[in-house]
Amino acid sequence: MSLVPVAELQDYIGKELGHSEWLNIDQERINQFAECTGDHQFIHVDPEKAKLTPFGGTIAHGFLSLSLAPKLMEGIMLMPKGLKMAVNYGLDSVRFIQPVKVNSNVRLVLTLIDVSEKNPGQWLLKAKAVLEIEGSAKPAYIAEMLTLCFV
Structure with a gap:
């Protein structure tokens, strides 16, 4: 997680913040x-x-893929300096583009x-989150995730 002064948050709008490490989705998960x-x-x-399905094997639940976002965001999400806490504020949109096959x-x-600025000391950050599948041209999903930061 990168911490930047509140006054500089706007400078990052439209910029890719980075990507997480690859995570394997196995049958046990x-x-x-x-x-x-x-x-x-x-x-x-x-x-x-x-x-026997068109997928040729098991696939992850769409909501499993989506629920991994907070953990995968940890190392790449931008936050304001002086952060006391951040909470998941929801999603503005989510589209599941294709399933995640087992062992992807x-x-x-x-x-x-x-x-x-939602309220004094509360900053709402919206990030486009794309869950890429290694070796696939299409992502698993594209979502607009909301994080409420308290400074």
């Missing part, structure tokens, strides 16, 4: 997500049945797209 959420659809947890490697690319 998919199974654990299914357990946590109760979403045991065969396309996620039954490799034999999933082989993914990484998050962030671009800052807006900064606004």
Whole structure:
């Protein structure tokens, strides 16, 4: 995470902040997500049945891919100096472009797209998040993520 003076946050709008390390999405991670959420659809947890689908095997839940964003953002998200805490403020949009097949490697690319002072000492940052799939021309998703920073 990079810390910059509040007055300089606007200078980063439209700039790519960087990308995370690659993360492997294995069947164990998919199974654990299914357990946590109760979403045991065969396309996620039954490799034999999933082989018969157009995907040729199991795929990660879309919301599993999305839930990885906070962790993947850690090393690349820009924050204001004097940060006391930051909270997930939601999403303005998310589009799942293609599924993440089991054993794929993914990484998050962030671009800052807006900064606004929501209340005194509270800064709302909007970042375009693209989850890339190694070896694929299309990403898993494109989302506009909101982070509320308290300084």
